[in-house]
Amino acid sequence: MKKANILIVDDEAKIVAIFRRFLEIKGFSVITASNAMAAMYVMVKKTPLDLIILDSKMPGMGGDDLVREMRKHGQTVPVILITGSIRSSQAEKAEGMFAHVLFKPVRLEELLAAVNSVVGHKPFRKKKKKAS
Amino acid sequence: MRKNKRKKDKDRVKRASKRPAGDLREEGLFLSLLDKKEEELLHTEEALIESMRLFRNLFEQSPIGVGIHDPRGALLIVNKAWLEILGLDSFDAMKDHNLFTSFHFNERQKGLLRAGKVIQCDLEYDFGKAGLKTKHEASLHLLYIVSPLFRDKAVIGYMTQVQNATERKKMAEAQRLAQLGRLLADMAHEVNNPLMIISGLAELALVDGVGDEKLKDTLNTIVDQCFFAKDIIQRLLKYSRIGKVEKKSVDVAAAINLVVGILAHHLHLADITIKKHVSDGLPPIVGNEKQLQELFMNILHNSADAMMDGGTITINARREGDFIRIEMIDTGEGMSRKVMERIFEPFFTTKQRGTGLGLAVCHTIVQDHGGQLFYDSRIGEGTKATVLLPVAGAAQGAAGEAL
Numbered sequence: 302m303k304k305a306n307i308l309i310v311d312d313e314a315k316i317v318a319i320f321r322r323f324l325e326i327k328g329f330s331v332i333t334a335s336n337a338m339a340a341m342y343v344m345v346k347k348t349p350l351d352l353i354i355l356d357s358k359m360p361g362m363g364g365d366d367l368v369r370e371m372r373k374h375g376q377t378v379p380v381i382l383i384t385g386s387i388r389s390s391q392a393e394k395a396e397g398m399f400a401h402v403l404f405k406p407v408r409l410e411e412l413l414a415a416v417n418s419v420v421g422h423k424p425f426r427k428k429k430k431k432a433s
Numbered sequence: 434m435r436k437n438k439r440k441k442d443k444d445r446v447k448r449a450s451k452r453p454a455g456d457l458r459e460e461g462l463f464l465s466l467l468d469k470k471e472e473e474l475l476h477t478e479e480a481l482i483e484s485m486r487l488f489r490n491l492f493e494q495s496p497i498g499v500g501i502h503d504p505r506g507a508l509l510i511v512n513k514a515w516l517e518i519l520g521l522d523s524f525d526a527m528k529d530h531n532l533f534t535s536f537h538f539n540e541r542q543k544g545l546l547r548a549g550k551v552i553q554c555d556l557e558y559d560f561g562k563a564g565l566k567t568k569h570e571a572s573l574h575l576l577y578i579v580s581p582l583f584r585d586k587a588v589i590g591y592m593t594q595v596q597n598a599t600e601r602k603k604m605a606e607a608q609r610l611a612q613l614g615r616l617l618a619d620m621a622h623e624v625n626n627p628l629m630i631i632s633g634l635a636e637l638a639l640v641d642g643v644g645d646e647k648l649k650d651t652l653n654t655i656v657d658q659c660f661f662a663k664d665i666i667q668r669l670l671k672y673s674r675i676g677k678v679e680k681k682s683v684d685v686a687a688a689i690n691l692v693v694g695i696l697a698h699h700l701h702l703a704d705i706t707i708k709k710h711v712s713d714g715l716p717p718i719v720g721n722e723k724q725l726q727e728l729f730m731n732i733l734h735n736s737a738d739a740m741m742d743g744g745t746i747t748i749n750a751r752r753e754g755d756f757i758r759i760e761m762i763d764t765g766e767g768m769s770r771k772v773m774e775r776i777f778e779p780f781f782t783t784k785q786r787g788t789g790l791g792l793a794v795c796h797t798i799v800q801d802h803g804g805q806l807f808y809d810s811r812i813g814e815g816t817k818a819t820v821l822l823p824v825a826g827a828a829q830g831a832a833g834e835a836l
Contacts, residue, residue, distance in 0.1 A: 313626050319633035326640060358622055385622035406629035406663050408656075409636045 337362035506532030704743025739765025
């Protein structure tokens with residue numbers, strides 16, 4: 302069976318490394334990006350993605366804005382947002398945009414459960430062509 | 434009357450001065466001088482009356498409450514604003530009020546007053562303590578300025594100026610909380626990353642497999658403590674958000690039922706029986722559902738934690754006038770008076786693994802809902818938490834009155 306492809310976007314290299322290592326142990330194929338621009342580049346290159354794990358706060362464009370930008374361009378890949386603050390109302394509003402919102406620090410088992418619920422049950426979604 | 438007499442005199446003088454000059458010249462000169470003096474006196478009197486009027490106007494129309502005390506501190510007179518600020522119908526209610534026997538000022542301040550110094554203070558004016566019947570709530574936040582009045586360097590009385598700072602205090606408090614919220618949000622982000630790295634690395638090590646049991650324990654403790662820290666941060670963030678959330682009509686009974694439902698399993702395992710007496714058809718209150726759930730959840734958690742060997746929690750909810758009264762009574766170990774005094778203090782805890790924020794959050798939530806929260810407890814017998822929340826219509830009425 303084909304490994305699910307996961308893109309991890311976080312400006313904190315150590316966190317990226319932990320998630321990567323853990324998810325690879327659990328049998329996923331992982332790509333990483335340290336900011337929103339790098340993540341966009343990965344998507345523009347039409348790398349097949351099943352899931353994006355995204356930090357909400359990064360220098361430059363944050364996770365929320367990145368997803369909004371992606372959706373505007375027809376990119377429908379599911380996203381798990383990892384956030385440091387509980388702006389509960391905001392998170393709730395944004396929840397429609399995300400498959401899951403997890404609060405940092407996240408237990409790795411909790412992350413795995415969220416990942417499995419997305420790539421385990423949802424069918425693979427093909428990227429749509431750019432709107433422009 | 435005196436004025437009339439003077440007017441007559443003046444006319445007489447005027448008539449005299451109109452007489453032709455000559456042998457009467459000297460008299461005329463004298464009279465004209467007298468005339469001038471009279472004129473001056475008249476001006477002085479008018480000026481005095483004018484000044485009295487001005488003073489009266491200033492006193493009565495001032496938006497600042499002004500009271501005058503005699504040298505012994507007894508209150509002699511107050512203006513309209515004073516009565517309005519304190520919500521009193523007449524001065525009578527305050528006639529026994531004395532600067533030096535009142536509870537508002539401490540000994541140091543009273544000493545300063547006696548020494549002829551001006552004192553200024555923010556104080557929580559508790560009407561119950563002051564023995565005053567008022568239209569206001571139980572207490573107001575007042576800004577007091579007391580200045581001695583002098584004549585020839587001797588204190589002949591005192592003037593008190595009172596301003597209602599309740600709204601300003603509330604605004605300052607809201608601002609402080611907003612600031613705290615921003616600071617906490619920034620801090621959470623900064624602290625959550627290192628926590629994520631610490632717990633993540635420890636978890637990874639565990640995933641990789643650790644043979645040494647001691648090391649395994651250590652790693653598990655590291656992970657646990659990281660999530661304990663996360664819990665503290667999240668509670669603090671919630672604490673800072675109280676008052677900023679949306680409020681709407683909420684069914685208190687439903688909130689209680691929901692929380693009891695969530696806790697049922699946990700309580701059952703702890704050998705705790707719940708006895709629930711919630712009146713039918715409780716009126717809704719204006720509030721935030723999530724915060725009310727948090728409130729009941731925290732109270733019940735504390736009760737459960739106080740009953741390590743099991744017991745009973747009795748929950749009563751009924752309408753009482755304009756309030757809904759909710760009581761949560763446990764048969765736990767109870768609290769000493771010393772502990773009771775500090776339970777609402779942030780970070781105060783008696784639990785091995787408590788954040789000390791549960792009841793601080795509860796207290797702030799209830800306050801923000803215009804209600805009251807108090808505790809009764811006896812060591813070895815149990816603890817009773819009482820929450821009073823204003824019912825929807827009554828809360829609006831009270832708010833309207835306050836405006």
